[in-house]
Amino acid sequence: MDYELIERAREAQQRAYAPYSHFPVGAALRTEDGAIVVGVNVENASYPLGCCAERVAVYSAVAQGFRRFVRIAVVGPGPGLITPCGGCRQVLREFGDMDVLMADAQGTSEPKIMRLTDLLPFGFGKGDLNGL
Ligand SMILES: [Zn+2]
Structure with missing residues (x-):
């Protein structure tokens, strides 16, 4: 278990911007070369424009030049565990x-x-675009 990654997600969670849902979420991505990139949910007065912590982490990581990830940690407010939407x-x-x-x-x-593939079986991916 990558407890360092979980701890980084917990630290990030405290910076979540969730004034509407009051449901702060933190995420931390471990890149293939060992770096950690965090994300938090960022809500908006125009509700649909908010973004989940996991996506913020992925988008931030890609912006920083990372594209290969080995795991992601997601921390919700508890007491139960949450899964990515x-x-x-x-x-x-x-x-x-x-x-x-x-x-x-x-x-x-x-x-x-x-595993992500267990959370999203038969997911749509690059390979499904072949033949266009
Ligand atoms: Zn989500």
């Missing part, structure tokens, strides 16, 4: 399969780990 699963899938670590903010629940 369907949209984020699809965004993560763009960059291949990876481990998804789910943890709560307080560390009261044991973190859970799942």
Whole structure:
């Protein structure tokens, strides 16, 4: 279990901008070469324009030049664990399969780990665009 990654997601969670949902989420991506890139959910008064922590992490990582990821940690407010939403699963899938670590903010629940392909079976990807 990558506890350092979970801890970085917990630290990021405290910077979430969630004035409407009051549901702060932090995410941390581990790149193939060991770097960590974090994200938080960023909400907006125009509700649909908000963005999940996982996607913010992916977009930030790509902007920093990273494209190969081995795992992502997602931390919700608890007490239960949260999983990435369907949209984020699809965004993560763009960059291949990876481990998804789910943890709560307080560390009261044991973190859970799942493969992205188990969270998004039969996902749509680059290969599906062949033949166009
Ligand atoms: Zn999401």
